[in-house]
Amino acid sequence: xxxxxxxxxxxxxxxxxxxxxxxxxxxxxxxxxxxxxxxxxxxxxxxxxxxxxxxxxxxxxxxxxxxxxxxxxxxxxxxxxxxxxxxxxxxxxxxxxxxxxxxx
Numbered sequence: 001x002x003x004x005x006x007x008x009x010x011x012x013x014x015x016x017x018x019x020x021x022x023x024x025x026x027x028x029x030x031x032x033x034x035x036x037x038x039x040x041x042x043x044x045x046x047x048x049x050x051x052x053x054x055x056x057x058x059x060x061x062x063x064x065x066x067x068x069x070x071x072x073x074x075x076x077x078x079x080x081x082x083x084x085x086x087x088x089x090x091x092x093x094x095x096x097x098x099x100x101x102x103x104x
Contacts, residue, residue, distance in 0.1 A: 008042065012026065017067060022047050023047070023048040024061070027058070031044040042062045
């Protein structure tokens with residue numbers, strides 16, 4: 001188990017979500033749920049060790065839902081720069097108006 005809770009973990013990181021019984025491997029970032037496209041999730045993932053089996057067996061989750069980090073995916077300077085860009089994008093999204101009336 002690793003204690004690094006730095007946001008955003010690299011692709012390939014394996015985590016256990018709070019209350020979860022099956023580990024998840026991070027496969028992407030900033031995903032939307034079809035049923036609720038207003039919510040942007042930090043991560044998308046697939047079950048581990050099985051991997052991606054079908055689109056109905058993936059999950060969307062936020063960094064705050066991670067209980068333990070079992071493996072941190074590949075990190076290099078490119079990934080670290082990308083992580084910084086993700087944080088900047090997250091900040092700019094949070095600064096957007098949440099309703100149409102505030103734009104006027």
